[in-house]
Amino acid sequence: MWGKKSVMFNVSNLTVSVEDNEILKSFSLDVGPGEVHAIMGPNGSGKSTLAHVCAGKEDYTVLNGEINLNGEDLLDLEADERSTRGLFLAFQYPIEIPGVTTLTFLKSSLEAHYKANNREVLSTPDFMKLVKKKAAELNIDDSMIKRPLNVGFSGGEKKRNEILQMALLDPQICILDETDSGLDIDALRLVAEGVNNLRNEKRSFVVITHYQRLLDYIKPDFVHIMYNGKIIETGDSSLALELEKSGYNNYIK
């Protein structure tokens, strides 16, 4: 597996528990630059736990394994450091924060990234220009970014806001945790287009989803079936289509 292909992001033998329940069981995944990996699996297979542990949420106990980005183990890093190193988690349920405007949040976030990477922080007018440009690309209205973060946003607005953050922070590895949940067809298409616009030969994606529908829009290079804390089957995009027809039962032993 290591062979010729270069690996940018990799999870190896990751075992994670929550309150003495093992959720991830020696989970491994290698992601090369520019690749899109889809992870599908029934409820309770550990998909969201994987996403949260990669991003550095603290409610989990990592018993074994590593998470590497560009050769650096992320497990010792705080969530904010993982973000500034280039990891991005698009939340299944983006958090509503009354009292913090979306704009303030975006500015704090971008400034933190620039500071951590020794880049000169943008002036406020330059920042505004950048946000407006990225927002327009995602069909996000100016008034939305002036509102408190995610408060009163529709499901589609929340997810577009996630993609806007992704576009601004320019991550290397994006983990999309059931980004399709709560979206109607039009919103789904808009969000998927946003993601597709961000695809390039360096940036990689791990797309966690229940449904093949999202993968109609975001074409994966690999599809993995996750069950009981690890990957039990890997294939190309045809695997997703097959799953849609026959369900998980053929793969779960």
Add this chain to the structure above:
Amino acid sequence: MLTEEKNINVEEQVIAYCKDNISNQDIKHPLYPARLGAYELFRIHGLPSTRNEQWKYTNITSKLERIPSQSDVKPVPVNLDNFINNFEIVKKAKENKDSVLVFMDGAMQSQLSVISSDTKTIKVTSLKKDPIPDWAIKLNSEKHSQNVNEMFNLNTALMEDGAIININNNKGIADNIYIIHVGNNDGFYNYRHMINVQNGAHVNIIEFKISNKVDIEALYTSSIIWKIGDNCVVNNVKYQAHNQITIGFNQQYADIANDTEFNSFTISSGSKLLREFRDINCNGSNSNISISGVNLLDGDSHIDTMLSVKHKAPNTISREKYKSILNDNSKGVFQGNIIVDDIAQKTIAKQSIDALILSKNAEHDAKPELEIYADDVQCGHGATTGQISQDSLFYLKSRGIPEEEAKRLLVHAFLTDALEEIKDKKILETFADVMNNMLNRVSKGNLNV
């Protein structure tokens, strides 16, 4: 068995101090009868103990060990003017030619104070140096007759100085008056302001209370008595950031007539013990008041707010919105009492008290009370105490925002809707910097702990 809650020594010290003070007063002074009466009451009742319902969560004598020693001579430091001007708020006030009244250790500093020459509508006299206007003598005796508030009586017995302000402005544009208090020497200080807002006047009164140094051991009592007429708009913002060893007892009484808007907002931080007592009376109809504030506590600070709002006439609205941030070993207390008289139909009264606790050892006690004797009213109260949401914190951190900054954003967000009660946005802006500094400190915590 109840243990003895009072530290008899400090109580005796305070009574002896009062006795000594009263024997040195001029018995012909128009305020002497009030002083003497208040002293007699204080001598009988002493310092309030936790058996008094209004002091249930604050044990004065566990914080107040003694009257701080003081020297008779308190020279004004040469740099006091510079020190005060260092604050952006004061600098701006002077640039705008607003009236600025400066007090050091409770005494008015005429040479540092400015009364705006643009306005003939503000009259300021000093309680200590000038003849007391008749309205002030009358207001004073109204308030203290039958008053059972021990700390107000103590203040009446001991008051040395204060501003007596008469505002008679019909131009529809607010005058700005800044009252700056600087604690500069160890000691025991007692001052009283009386503010008469005549019919139709618009005024912003901004109080700013600070300690000059971290090691000044000050004990003070202060009172403000407001008399507010018909058709007035009064915005009052008080910012108090004492050092961690100051003990203060603030009393505020307000009588509000018809068709008036009164917004009073307090930003408090620091202090070993700070008591905020407020007694607000809506005596006239169609008035609209907001009594709100934020408390930012860290170290061993203790702030106790006791608020009583009385609706005594029909069609009045009151809002109380308080938010507290508590870190380290700090303690916050809020007791809020809304009384609606039987004639006060169509009253709308809303109270909300929220606390955000940032450490294991911080404590917040809230006790809302409604006493309603009218049948056609809308009254409600709510109190919450909680912690920073871990989900929100993770969300911000997952976008690269370091934990300290993320906490600061969330703490600030928690305060936002309370800060909206500062109706004059210019005033709010003037406090932005000092508030931010205070917030940065309190969100980090670990002050002297």
